[in-house]
Amino acid sequence: MSAFKDPFDYRNRLGAGSCTCGKHQSQAEHDAVDELAIGADEDTLSQRVIESAVMRAIFPDDNKRRDFLRAVGKSTALAAISSVFPFGALEAMAADKLPLEKSNLKIGFIPITCSSPIVMAEPLGFYRAQGLSVEVVKTASWALIRDKVINKEYDASHMLAPMPIAMSLGVGSSPLAVNVATIQNTNGQAITLALKHKDKRDPKMWKGFKFAVPFDYSMHNFLLRYYVAEYGLDPDKDIQIRVVPPPEMVANLRAGNIDGFLGPDPFNQRAVYDEVGFIHILSKDIWDGHPCCSFAAPAEFVKQNPNTFAALYRAVLTASKMARDPKNRPIIAEVLSPPNYLNQPKTVLEQVLTGRFADGLGQVQNVPTRADFDPFPWYSMAVWILTQMKRWGYVKGDVQYKDIAEKVYLLTDARRHMAEVGIAAPKENYAKFKVLGKEFDPMKPDAYLESFAIKRS
Amino acid sequence: MKPDTWKSALLSVLIAALFIGVWHLATLPKAATAQSAANDEYAVLLGKTSAKQTGFPPPLEIGKAIVKYLGDPFYDHGPNDKGIAIQLGHSLGRVGIGFLLAALVAIPLGFTIGMSPLIYRALDPFIQVLKPISPLAWMPLALYTIKDSNISGIFVIFICSLWPMLINTAFGVAGVRRDWLNVARTLEVRPLRRAFTVILPAAAPTIVTGARISMGIAWLVIVAAEMLVGGTGIGYFVWNEWNNLALPNVIFAILMIGLVGMALDHLFAMLQKWVTYAE
Ligand SMILES: [Zn+2]
Ligand SMILES: [Zn+2]
Numbered sequence: 001m002s003a004f005k006d007p008f009d010y011r012n013r014l015g016a017g018s019c020t021c022g023k024h025q026s027q028a029e030h031d032a033v034d035e036l037a038i039g040a041d042e043d044t045l046s047q048r049v050i051e052s053a054v055m056r057a058i059f060p061d062d063n064k065r066r067d068f069l070r071a072v073g074k075s076t077a078l079a080a081i082s083s084v085f086p087f088g089a090l091e092a093m094a095a096d097k098l099p100l101e102k103s104n105l106k107i108g109f110i111p112i113t114c115s116s117p118i119v120m121a122e123p124l125g126f127y128r129a130q131g132l133s134v135e136v137v138k139t140a141s142w143a144l145i146r147d148k149v150i151n152k153e154y155d156a157s158h159m160l161a162p163m164p165i166a167m168s169l170g171v172g173s174s175p176l177a178v179n180v181a182t183i184q185n186t187n188g189q190a191i192t193l194a195l196k197h198k199d200k201r202d203p204k205m206w207k208g209f210k211f212a213v214p215f216d217y218s219m220h221n222f223l224l225r226y227y228v229a230e231y232g233l234d235p236d237k238d239i240q241i242r243v244v245p246p247p248e249m250v251a252n253l254r255a256g257n258i259d260g261f262l263g264p265d266p267f268n269q270r271a272v273y274d275e276v277g278f279i280h281i282l283s284k285d286i287w288d289g290h291p292c293c294s295f296a297a298p299a300e301f302v303k304q305n306p307n308t309f310a311a312l313y314r315a316v317l318t319a320s321k322m323a324r325d326p327k328n329r330p331i332i333a334e335v336l337s338p339p340n341y342l343n344q345p346k347t348v349l350e351q352v353l354t355g356r357f358a359d360g361l362g363q364v365q366n367v368p369t370r371a372d373f374d375p376f377p378w379y380s381m382a383v384w385i386l387t388q389m390k391r392w393g394y395v396k397g398d399v400q401y402k403d404i405a406e407k408v409y410l411l412t413d414a415r416r417h418m419a420e421v422g423i424a425a426p427k428e429n430y431a432k433f434k435v436l437g438k439e440f441d442p443m444k445p446d447a448y449l450e451s452f453a454i455k456r457s
Numbered sequence: 458m459k460p461d462t463w464k465s466a467l468l469s470v471l472i473a474a475l476f477i478g479v480w481h482l483a484t485l486p487k488a489a490t491a492q493s494a495a496n497d498e499y500a501v502l503l504g505k506t507s508a509k510q511t512g513f514p515p516p517l518e519i520g521k522a523i524v525k526y527l528g529d530p531f532y533d534h535g536p537n538d539k540g541i542a543i544q545l546g547h548s549l550g551r552v553g554i555g556f557l558l559a560a561l562v563a564i565p566l567g568f569t570i571g572m573s574p575l576i577y578r579a580l581d582p583f584i585q586v587l588k589p590i591s592p593l594a595w596m597p598l599a600l601y602t603i604k605d606s607n608i609s610g611i612f613v614i615f616i617c618s619l620w621p622m623l624i625n626t627a628f629g630v631a632g633v634r635r636d637w638l639n640v641a642r643t644l645e646v647r648p649l650r651r652a653f654t655v656i657l658p659a660a661a662p663t664i665v666t667g668a669r670i671s672m673g674i675a676w677l678v679i680v681a682a683e684m685l686v687g688g689t690g691i692g693y694f695v696w697n698e699w700n701n702l703a704l705p706n707v708i709f710a711i712l713m714i715g716l717v718g719m720a721l722d723h724l725f726a727m728l729q730k731w732v733t734y735a736e
Contacts, residue, residue, distance in 0.1 A: 111700060122535075138537040140687040140696060144606070151604035247700035273504055274702060340538035343701045347504055358502035 101305040103132055105312070108139045108148055108157040110214075111342045112246050112264040113352050114185045114293035115158045117319035117373055119342075120335050126318045130311035138341075141245040142215035149298060150176050156297035156312060158184060162385045164296045166217035168408050171394055177299035180377050180409045181313055182320065184293040188352070188371030189220060189283035190268040191227070193260035194253055195276060198361065203231035212244035212252060212261035219283075219292050222388040224262040227286055229454040230436050235392070236456070253277050264292065265352040265371060266344050271360070273348050278360025282370055287435040289374070291381045302410075313417040316375075321423050323373040329353040375423070377414050379405040380430040380442035387445045393456035401445045477516050484515035514705040522709040537697070539689065541710075545717060547689040551607075551682075552675045555614025559671065563619050564664065567626025568652065571660070577627065584620065592617035592678045596685055606686045610679070617678045618671035625667025629660030661732040669725035676718045691717075 105127075109115040119136050121127050127134040137154070139145050146167060148154045164178035193200070200206065206228065213220040225235040233239060244252055249263045254276045261267075262283070271277030283290060295316050302309050322328050333349035336342045342349065351357035355370035382405035389395045411429055418425040430442040440448055449455070530542035570577045592613050599609035633656050641655045683692025691714055698706035 135536045138687065138697070140685060144600075144686065147600050148606060151600070151606070153606060247696075250702060251699065270702070273502075275503065338534070338538065339697065339701075340535040343538075343697055345504060345701075347502065351502055356502075358499050362499060364498050364502060 098307040098310070100131055100308045100311060102155070102308045105132060105134045105155040105308070106153065107134055107136050108145050108154040109136055110142065110145065110158060110246060110264075111138055111344075112293075113188060113266055113336070113342070113349065113371060114264050115342075116323050116332055116336060116353075117182075117184055117316050117375075118158050118295055120323070120332055121315045121319040123335050123341070124319070124322075126315040127312075129318075130315045132308070132311055132315065134315075136341075140247075142218070146173055149178065149296075150174065152298075155301055156181075156295065156309075159294050159296040160215055160218040160220075161291040161294045161381065162217040162219065162222065162389070163215070164294065164408050165382060165385055165404060166389070166394070168299075169395065169404070171389070172216060178296050178408070179299050179302050180294040180296050180382075181302075181309070182295045182316055182375035182414055183291045183377050183381070184295050184320075184373065184375070186289050186291055186372045186374045187282070187284040187369060188265050189223070189262060189292055190265065191224065191260060191262045191280040191283075192249075192253070192268045192271045192277045192360075193280045194256070194258075195278060195360070197259060198278065201280065203228055203233060206233060206259075207238050208240075209259040210240045210242065210257070212242055212249050212258045212263065214246045214249075214263060215243055216394070217389075219290060219385075220262045220264070222385065222392075223283055223286050223290065225392055226388065226435060227262075227281075229452065230438075232454075234454050250274060250276065266342065266348045269348045269352050269357060270344065272358050273345065275360075279357075282367060284367070284369060287433065288369070289372075289433065290435075291377075294377065310417065313413065314421055317414075317417055317421045317423060320373045320375040321421055326354070326368055375414065375418065376425055377409040377411050378426075378429070378431055379409055379411055380433070380440075382409045383430070383442045383445050384433075384435075384440055387440075387449050390457055391449055391452060391455045396457065399445075401442075480516050484513050514708065518705040519708050519712075522705040523712070526706075526709060536688075541691075541694065541713060544689060544691045544694045545713065548679050548683060548691045549717070551610050551690065552614055552672075552679050555611045556618045556672060556675050558611075559615045559618035560622060560668065562615075563622035563667075563671075564626050567623045567664070567667075568630050568656070570623070571627040571630025572652075572656075574631075577631070584624065588620040588624075592674075593681055593685065596682065600686075606688065610682045610686055610690075613682050614675045614679060618675045621670040621674065622664070622667040625670070626660065626664045629663025629667075630656055632663070633659040658732075662729060665725065665729045665732050669722065669729065672721050672725055673718070676714075676721055680714055 107118060109119055122134055122136045139148065142160060142163065145154075145157055145159060146163065149157050149159075150167075150173065159178070159180075161180065161183060164180050166172050167176050167178045169175065211224060213224055215221065221241065224241065228235050228239060235241060242258070244258070244261070246264050246267055249258075249261045249267050250271050252258050253261065253271055254274065260277070260280070268277075268279055272279060283292075297309065297312075323332060330350055330353075333346055333353050337344060337346040337349055352371055355368040356364065356366050357370070359365050379402070383401045386395070386399050386401050386404060390399050415425040432439055432441050434440070438451075526541045530540045532540040533543065570580055595613050595616050596609060599612045600606060603609050603612060637655055637659060641651050679690065680692040680695065683690035684696040685692075687693045687696060691710060695707055695710045695714075698710065
């Protein structure tokens with residue numbers, strides 16, 4: 001029962017570093033395990049879990065925490081902490097609970113920071129607060145995520161933002177209608193190069209380079225292609241692009257199998273931490289606010305389990321809301337660091353999430369918007385993805401940009417559920433944006449495509 | 458024990474000690490590089506102030522990993538983080554099921570092939586084509602058709618265990634001495650009884666040899682298969698630690714894979730000895 005010690009009681013030890021019983025990697029994990037076993041007063045318990053995580057993040061030193069509480073008293077401390085943390089959100093959402101069609105769910109994820117909202121919702125109790133019992137299952141590669149979703153081994157999953165579009169079109173797999181519920185994360189990727197290329201910062205010098213991207217149907221692939229093409233390199237002729245599962249990118253960079261990668265974090269930062277690579281450019285500096293991963297589910301699941309899907313929506317959006325607040329980022333780094341989740345050194349995750357990081361070239365950079373978690377699934381994002389799929393020959397012939405975007409991306413549902421958890425959603429469905437300074441107008445996709453010199457179609 | 462056994466055991470221990478000694482010396486940390494105080498934060502962000510492991514881990518780190526994982530082999534920290542004994546259990550379970558299914562198919566089929574030169578010749582081209590296919594090459598096909606990653610893993614074990622057992626059974630049965638069969642025939646033993654009382658005991662050593670080879674391959678393949686499909690098992694453990702570039706844990710897992718493989722092989726060696734006495 002030690003997991004549920006009141007964190008605001010100065011007499012209690014919270015176990016800095018590991019957990020109170022000593023058997024788990026972190027307190028959050030200990031709590032997640034114990035809480036499932038006990039299953040008592042769920043709402044109070046999950047709140048305790050969060051409160052503990054917050055208190056531990058603010059006072060890593062147990063003695064300091066007790067001194068602080070002794071000095072100011074419990075209620076003052078609670079008020080101070082609540083001002084930075086959405087404790088109230090949990091209770092608010094417990095309100096109108098409709099009967100769930102299915103409450104035991106399996107959700108797949110790739111161990112990258114993109115997956116933060118889906119993954120942290122488990123140890124922080126956001127799924128349980130919605131009456132869901134969710135197993136978040138770490139998965140070896142995007143191809144396997146796709147197959148396990150097609151095989152119905154996963155009810156819903158972390159997916160790259162272009163994947164549901166490709167799957168719905170039956171490009172690269174048998175067709176399966178898949179919906180994007182929310183965008184998981186925006187920005188948060190980078191081009192990392194091997195240290196030996198320190199002096200080749202001009203992409204024009206990259207002829208013959210071997211690059212890795214996580215999947216064909218990924219923003220990484222499309223952004224890398226876009227980036228090198230803007231510098232006059234043909235991504236199909238002048239460089240080599242190969243698919244490598246994100247976790248294996250650093251090992252391949254170290255081994256010299258690749259010269260660089262446009263990959264997800266924490267692996268860009270991990271390459272720096274392991275002193276094998278440096279961060280050439282953050283993806284934010286290619287397209288600020290670009291989508292990366294999504295939270296997706298087969299259309300059939302969405303249709304058959306409307307209440308369960310709504311509950312999932314609320315749980316994941318609560319996590320997104322928490323993840324967007326920069327103040328919560330160190331806590332999230334701590335929650336996600338253990339082997340059950342991302343299995344990475346905490347400092348690596350912290351650098352990614354707070355945006356204060358070592359760049360591998362001897363400098364400490366401060367870019368608070370390096371990673372963000374804006375959940376709104378703009379139709380215009382889907383349209384851009386389709387233009388690039390057409391540009392590089394992944395789809396051929398006439399593309400019904402708007403039809404596909406509006407069928408796959410569940411923008412209206414996202415807007416409704418965002419309101420439920422108190423996230424302000426934009427009123428528009430399409431927005432213009434800039435990629436490397438060049439404007440994209442979602443109403444004129446064909447003209448946009450025409451404007452590129454290097455393309456396959 | 459015979460004096461020779463003592464000598465060889467002593468030599469083994471010496472070789473191990475020498476190996477670990479050289480390893481230890483080769484991985485001794487180099488003299489601390491002077492940090493420029495000007496860029497303290499950068500050093501912290503690179504983890505240089507903490508006990509970060511760079512380069513190949515020294516034996517002491519492996520020792521720590523062994524103590525850590527064997528000290529708590531049954532922990533369960535959620536679906537993606539379980540103790541080493543649980544992971545090995547999952548792997549052994551998959552290997553066991555796949556292997557038994559393969560035996561159920563390979564031994565009767567091998568009998569049929571071995572007893573009939575006609576069927577042998579008819580099936581031979583198929584076996585020759587299918588046998589050399591890497592077991593892992595079956596994985597995408599299995600995932601696509603079976604639509605279950607766990608069963609696909611078992612299928613891959615099944616398919617890689619099949620061939621050595623099938624070929625050895627056929628070979629063993631075909632090689633049962635003519636004169637024994639003739640004796641059996643003159644005694645008017647019925648075909649089915651003949652198979653069990655004469656052929657099976659005579660072919661058993663060859664069949665068990667095939668099974669031993671199959672098990673060896675299956676244990677190699679399961680690690681690779683679980684690295685691909687993930688979820689549970691010792692292969693997943695290796696993958697998860699490799700992602701974290703935690704080499705001591707990977708080496709610990711390799712050690713465990715070796716030990717379990719050795720134990721399995723030993724089991725079949727004992728079985729081999731036992732059936733050979735039948736002659
Ligand atoms: Zn614990
Ligand atoms: Zn992503």
